Amino acid sequence: MIRGREMESGHWKICFACANIFAGNNAEVLECPCCGSRVSAENYKLILNEAREAVYYGWDYRLKYEKDLEEKGRISTHYHLEQCEEVFNFIALAAASGIAGGLAYDTIKKVFTKVCAFVKQNGSPKEKSKIFSLIHSRENMDKFMQYIDEYYRCFESINEEVREAIFEEMIVDKISPTLERMILSQNAEIDMDRIKEISPFSEEEIFKGMIEARIEVTAGKRNKSASFENFWKNIE
Numbered sequence: 001m002i003r004g005r006e007m008e009s010g011h012w013k014i015c016f017a018c019a020n021i022f023a024g025n026n027a028e029v030l031e032c033p034c035c036g037s038r039v040s041a042e043n044y045k046l047i048l049n050e051a052r053e054a055v056y057y058g059w060d061y062r063l064k065y066e067k068d069l070e071e072k073g074r075i076s077t078h079y080h081l082e083q084c085e086e087v088f089n090f091i092a093l094a095a096a097s098g099i100a101g102g103l104a105y106d107t108i109k110k111v112f113t114k115v116c117a118f119v120k121q122n123g124s125p126k127e128k129s130k131i132f133s134l135i136h137s138r139e140n141m142d143k144f145m146q147y148i149d150e151y152y153r154c155f156e157s158i159n160e161e162v163r164e165a166i167f168e169e170m171i172v173d174k175i176s177p178t179l180e181r182m183i184l185s186q187n188a189e190i191d192m193d194r195i196k197e198i199s200p201f202s203e204e205e206i207f208k209g210m211i212e213a214r215i216e217v218t219a220g221k222r223n224k225s226a227s228f229e230n231f232w233k234n235i236e
Ligand SMILES: [Zn+2]
Pocket: 015, 016, 017, 018, 019, 020, 032, 033, 034, 035, 036, 037, 234
């Protein structure tokens, strides 16, 4: 499970100007060793977190819930999905900059090509199979682009039941770290997994969280075009 804005940043960083992928350190400013473009670590984290959320909720969870709905006619299981490989989030970032940010598809394709070349050389077998089965299938890639886009559009055209299930995941991820800290400060020995199972949220808390999650998703969409300004400007 990933947790709202607290999601962990990966070791690999992508340059927003030339799409070079390099090993990051803990500096306050990230500087691309290839083109010299600079971005604050804070800003980098914000932008990558948005892409991660789009992959996590808008792609992974959505696929799971749509499959359940199709096979069982209803959504009865909730999952705690693993976070995606960071290179996968780079692909989503490129997709988002094209659709939500309005950048030309030719440019986006160059970013995909650079990420693929990196994965080919440095990726684990799991990363390779995951990225290549997406990138090399026109059908999968179209679907991926569409789903990332719809995430930024607040799931306007998604099945209602799937949307509610995804929102519920977002709320649980958002609320639980705070509650967890409160409960643990009272009793360090407590079984947190059991607590999560019995879901300690009142309906009012869930409702408030849902509104907040909706506002956040919508705000993300509104700021999108501005935040992709100058992206991939040094790409060859
Ligand atoms: Zn660069």
